[in-house]
Amino acid sequence: MMDTRRNMVDGSSDPVIRISGLVKSFGTNHVLRGVDLEVRQGENVAVLGRSGTGKSVLIKIIAGLLKPDKGTVIVLGENVAELNIKDLEKLRLHIGFSFQNSALYDSMTVRENLEFPLLRNGSSRKKTDVNAAVEGVLDAVGLSQTINQYPSELSGGQRKRIGIARTLIMQPQIMLYDEPTAGLDPVTSIEINNLIKEVQQKYNTASIIITHDLTCAKTTSDRIAILMDGKFLKTGSFDEVFEDKDERIKSFYDYNFID
């Protein structure tokens, strides 16, 4: 059923992610207060907002790492909150999640990090196929030379790239990027932005990019959404959103963006 999904989705204009009325609180901290969003196949959407506004919470709910209090999150036609663990694991094979700190497994080499999701989810794969897949994604992120290195031997930018490569190896339909340029120098940030665009073009992924870096949002996304006070304040293209007269959006632009 899942294998035919990509074709089904590609052939129609149905959104691959559909979020409606999403509410999430942690105790008395009401993080998301009714979020609505739709993302279509091949589309990159950047979610912007200040720290602590629930951007990462949003994508963790999409990946099924957190349960929503209210509202629905439909991913590839499945209501994430209602899936049992087995179906959730099947759905996750189609979702790539790039973590803020890369979350590479410290005890494994780059090769083992990349092999891990493949070997865990298809023990019948031949060793030559696994090797080819590993070399393929490493080549795609331009880090073939690091194959036998440990994460501690890599730079921040390299770790981000390997983190993205680990998600790409499963050929996901959806990519979720959590602060992809956080903590990186401007040159490496541009490299990561270019890589996100390449991934979109090469794999036709639908992506949500969580960031507060406006350069990243502008260069990588087709659409941006500003998350403020637990709701999307404005959604649209970069220019549409920042032409808005709303003081909160203007201040966000003025303080953050250097064109």
Place this chain on the structure above:
Amino acid sequence: MMKLNQKRPREYFLTRRLDDFFTGVYNACIFIIRFFKEAFHPPFEFREIVRQCYEVGYKSLALISITGFVTGIVFTKQSRPSLAEFGATSWLPSLVSIAILRALAPLITALITAGKVGSNIGAELGSMRVTEQIDAMEVSATNPFKFLVVTRVIATTFMVPVLMLYVAMIGLFGGFLNVNANEQTSLVTFFQKAFDSIRFIDIWSSIIKSFIFGFTIGIVGSYQGYHASQGTQGVGKAANASVVISMFLIFIEEIVIVQVVNWFR
């Protein structure tokens, strides 16, 4: 506005500490139930279990060997004057074997493993939790509980009894060296006397005890690491709590098991 003489709303069911304690106990029970559910449900992580057994067993061997050997020698040396007062030094092999097999070997093995392996599990899983490696495992469609927790708990549960028997043998050998140096007793005579006084129940009670100690070390370390929070500080806390709580529980279990075993003697 709240008046000065107005009673403040009750924030906790009992007190904050008691509430936290009972919540912790409840969560630990849920964690243990989840372990048994996942442990007996396929797929089984055989390769990772073997790897963890190697980590727990082989890598603890040097420390365990030295401790067992020293314990055997020191215990024999310290016991001799008391027995010598009654002219009963010939009872040393029996005394040493009973003490080592019934009490010292299981306890020493468990305490060393709690310190070395328990802290390692707490720190490793804690570090994986705070750096989102556990979440990364989950989103790559791998059950991290099964892969990380179940394998480690099974490894400690099965390796502590093996290490205990090894410590007992090394400890007895240490005792033999001391007895041999003072009383010129041969190896065969020493072990004959040692095993004459050991009953079947002594060996089995120690093995079962070690299974329980091993399970405790694994489950406490995994629980602390798996639920670590607050960044690097949380990792340190998880490692520390793994050792302290494991050791505390091991002593409590030792008291209970000794009582139960004595009913069957």
